[in-house]
Amino acid sequence: MGVARILVIGGGIAGTAAALALHKAGFESSVHEAHPGSAEDLGAFLTLASNGMRALAQIDASDAVRAVGFPLTSMRVLDDAGAELAQVPLGEAADSLLQYRCLRRGDLNAALQTEAARRGIVIRHGARLASVQDGPDGVTAHFTDGSTATGDLLIGADGLNSTVRRQIAPDAQPCxxxxxxxxxxxxxxxxxxxxxxxxxxxxxxxxxxxxxxxxxxxxxxxxxxxxxxxxxxxxxxxxxxxxxxxxxxxxxxxxxxxxxxxxxxxxxxxxxxxEIPAGTPWRSGRTLLVGDAAHAASPVTGQGASMALEDAVVLAKSLRDAPDTETALRLYEELRRPRVEHNITVSGNISRGVHSPSPAARGTAVPRPGDDELVRLLEWGVDVWTRSG
Incomplete structure (x- = not known):
């Protein structure tokens, strides 16, 4: 099945970034956000790590995001007596484009949505999903106000309490x-x-x-x-x-x-x-989950937003490069699942006190599957199907 129109459910970080990446890859997409404003959870802040900033650069959204928040270039670690255990550079601190960034979630949502609107991507606010109907000729989203939207593919980026996930995996509950x-x-x-x-x-x-x-x-x-x-x-x-x-x-x-x-x-x-349990199904027919809807993790490693931005780039490139949509969705899952589920496991273990967070205490990143090849995987000019470019 070919993909011409893509419905994105959720206008948060994952959904809006996906729309930006899909637009750059040549696909027509529309974003349907339940909340009347830029998105929910406006008060909390987050850090975008260097891998997330790298993903933003690939969809030409660096300037929009760097206009809000502030950079973080080093990290100091203290023990309970106030003694310094470590002080180290943070991520790719020497590259101003890839420096960690600390910002309010609502400001990040607004920046991404403003950039999407500037590129002509339709963002519909106040569109709360009720159900998804998958058929032989397309997938239809039914909203609580009685309206519908039909496309060739539906991306569920509607967060931790995802309505789309309940359609795909009704037994999968956040833990x-x-x-x-x-x-x-x-x-x-x-x-x-x-x-x-x-x-x-x-x-x-x-x-x-x-x-x-x-x-x-x-x-x-x-x-x-x-x-x-x-x-x-x-x-x-x-x-x-x-x-x-x-x-x-x-x-x-x-x-x-x-x-x-x-x-x-x-x-x-x-x-x-x-967190969302590892192994939760991500796709069914013409429907796919991304971001927290698929792989929410405890915030310990500070990777939730960055993983969602990686999702956006890898999904758009998979749909662009693979020979057909089914192959593209399978490729996307093969590329993403080991990496994001490792993050779920590591973050959850630290949250529960299962083991000492010694890598983070030393100020070093917790290695994740795919770290070594991530730069090439995200590079827009590299074909993820043939790995050439």
Whole structure:
């Protein structure tokens, strides 16, 4: 079956990046986003690693993303007594195009969507998916407002609680990965970091990280082991309540963490670290999952967004280069599954305390399948089917 029209369900990082990559590869795609704005989860921040920035460069979206957030070029690691364990360059720090970037998720979504609109890609907001109907001549998305859209292929990029995934793999449920994750911002904390450095703290009761933006705002996160927070408790919780929970834990250590959290006002949020079990089906007929809908992982390794950006490039190139769509989807899965499921496993093990996160503590990246060949795989001019270029 040939592919002329592609429906992308979800206008977050994975979906919008996929649309940008598909557009560059010559395909017609439209993005259908349930939320009326740029996307959900606007408050939390993330880091794009060098591999994610490399993927952005291949779809000509570097400038759009580098206009928001700030670079991170080094990482310092502290123990619970505040002693320095390591200080190392972060990723490809010497290349300004590939430097790690720290930014709010909502800002990244907005930047990608603005770039997509600039290229003429249709993004429909307020389109909440109800069901998917796969047929011999195409796939139809049915939305809750009664509207429909039909294409030759449907990409489910609708996140952790994916409606598309429930159609493909109804028994696959997101799992708690062993930690509660807190995020916050403050301008009131004493500035303890130089520009472009992130400090990671291996605390006795929590893992903590913080970086300071060029304009003096401290971005921080804390990961705390324990039972998952109930959904109603997360929804009803207050910033003051989260601070009261965190600060006493962090005060047990001689690190800057407690003072940073104590200086934070209302910009505090919390979520449960969650993952999609390895082996979850990604495709059925004319439907394929990408990003968190397919392979969400605990945020420990900080690779969720970067993996989604890699997905976008590899999917577009697979559809461009393989002889037919079925072969392309199989190739995509063969190229992506070992890498992203390794990330799920490593992140989940660290979250659950199954083993010591010694590579991260030393300031080195956790190696993933495909790391050695990733540069070539992402390079737009290289054919992923023949590996020539």
């Amino acid at each position: 708690y990965a062993g930690q509660r994750v807190f995020y916050g911002y403050t301008r009131a904390a004493a500035r303890s970091e130089p520009d472009a450095r992130i400090t990671m703290v291996r605390g006795s009761t929590a893992a903590f990280g913080h970086a300071v933006s060029p304009d003096g705002e401290t971005y921080w996160f804390a990961r705390v082991a324990g039972e998952p927070l109930p959904a109603d408790e997360i929804a009803d919780g207050s910033p003051a309540g989260w601070r009261e929970l965190l600060v006493p834990l962090l005060r047990k250590d001689a690190t800057p963490a407690a003072d940073i959290v104590a200086a934070t006002g209302d910009d505090v949020m919390v979520t449960n670290a969650t």
